[in-house]
């Protein structure tokens with residue numbers, strides 16, 4: 399047996415990032431400051447929004463984006479529509495923000511929320527729709543935005559896996575009111591742990607900066623950005639210490655300078671990384687089509703570009719083998735994989751209290767039982783992609 403390995407994820411720390419890390423450690427100023435601000439500016443430029451606000455995880459990015467809506471009249475317990483299948487953080491974030499997740503089934507060939515099932519889930523309490531662009535495949539944003547307009551709802555994109563995705567000429571992350579990204583290891587731009595919210599609305603950005611810093615009221619460089627050499631000018635006005643006036647129920651969710659330095663390095667490397675991921679995806683798609691109907695993957699539309707997070711594989715309905723058999727075959731040959739998440743309401747015990755029953759989300763449940771995803775990242779070359787294809791061919795030969 400050869401010794402080719404196909405790891406699921408990768409983490410790049412560039413030489414530029416290493417230089418910055420040393421500089422930051424030497425300076426002694428490690429908590430959120432000028433490099434976080436620089437990272438925000440560069441990330442906003444990359445996605446094409448006016449603002450980006452960095453936080454400590456993708457889950458917090460989802461949560462804080464939703465929590466902004468309290469400033470616009472949202473009430474605790476209001477409903478947020480999310481796909482039934484996603485990484486569990488999507489559903490958790492709705493709860494962390496104090497809202498109620500309303501799950502809608504997904505489509506088998508897009509893996510994303512079924513746009514034709516959303517309207518039936520809208521009630522008087524619906525506040526927002528949070529579509530997920532799973533695996534970097536854009537959700538059907540035209541239909542989602544039209545529904546949001548019709549019913550006066552906010553749209554927060556969960557773009558945790560969709561850096562670099564494009565929908566009908568628009569960058570994912572610029573379409574809804576806000577978009578939340580994960581910067582966790584193996585995501586396309588990583589700060590090790592981290593998240594970031596993009597938006598064109600400076601008021602949302604200001605609220606986000608308050609929320610990530612305990613709900614602080616003052617938005618000056620000193621109070622929420624830890625920048626500038628002056629302390630807050632308003633600080634001790636009216637016998638109040640403004641730094642300790644908290645206007646909203648906030649979070650402790652800041653990014654630090656070390657994380658930002660790693661992120662800045664990854665932004666520089668981004669064009670090269672994205673190019674490699676896209677080339678890997680294309681090569682995999684071209685060869686994978688021959689495995690239908692035993693093994694399926696998502697469909698790519700002519701009007702979209704996928705920022706490839708990972709490569710999804712779904713065991714066909716009539717296949718003569720189980721996912722476990724297939725995964726074992728890959729694992730024994732050095733190919734790492736992960737399950738393709740679960741139906742949050744019916745396959746994740748944490749949501750059992752909602753009282754949803756198996757069978758209510760048939761597509762999400764099918765994917766939960768039969769889906770997996772494998773790496774397609776910048777540290778894989780065509781040799782490894784072709785190896786994956788060979789290993790699968792060998793598996794299917796006897797089926």
Ligand SMILES: Cc1ncc(COP(=O)(O)O)c(C=O)c1O
Nearest residue numbers: 455456457485487558580581582
């Ligand atoms: C779709 C989705 N949403 C949210 C998250 C949460 O991101 P984090 O792990 O950075 O908290 C992830 C993480 O992988 C994700 O895939």
